[in-house]
Amino acid sequence: MDIVPEITRESITNLIINDKREDGRALDEYRDISIETDVISKAEGSARVKIGGTQVLVGIKPQLGSPFPDTPDLGVLMTNCEMLPMADPxxxxxxxxEDSIELARVVDRGIRESELVELDKLCVEEGKHVWMLFIDLHVIDNCGNLFDAAELAVMAALKSTKLPTASIVDDEVVLDKENTFDLPINNEVAMCTFVKIGEKMVLDPSLSEERVASARLNVGVTKEGRICAMQKGGAQPLTKDEIFAAVNIAVSKTKELVEYL
Incomplete structure (x- = not known):
């Protein structure tokens, strides 16, 4: 259990009540964001994202495999998250x-439900061979708001992914690694994370803000403004007005976030 000194809790809460934050940001303002792609030479797609001091690294490894029985003509996405001990004590x-599993599932939901990747174009031979994309997410430095950094990193890595051309010769799959094609991308998506401190909703929480928050809300939005994922965390409830206000901010902020891509 994370124990926060009462003086720290009161200090952060009093700032938020007065529409102020420790780092001088507005309540609906992101920290500085940077995105680098092709940072892992052995991966077919990769990206490193920094939001403030938070740093996340993603690698994409494709592999040919069998499709799921109920979707014989669709490729497969699998998201795994590793929270390195050096990133946070x-x-x-x-x-x-549980935190690692939740992060992977929320990020995966945003990618999957936004229909970001055209999975039907990852089918090599229906019912037999499809591309399986293994998304490996590594938290390098946790300074708060891993969800938004991870979603951006996965998005950037997928957009940089290239696959070898595959063909069927004598019932065998033949890969031409000299001829590659861009992963078919159908959309863009971003995650906006809010925490409730006192009676205020705060965007892009720092680690200290997360520690004193009573509730959390993740909102995944596509570039067209469609909500594709939501996740509620924390012990306290959120009101309908708080949720609607957060969603409206998320829709407007998503336009800014996808521009980094």
């Missing part, structure tokens, strides 16, 4: 934690 080595 609270992260522990070993099996994935």
């Amino acid at each position: 609270t992260f522990e080595p070993g099996p994935p934690s």
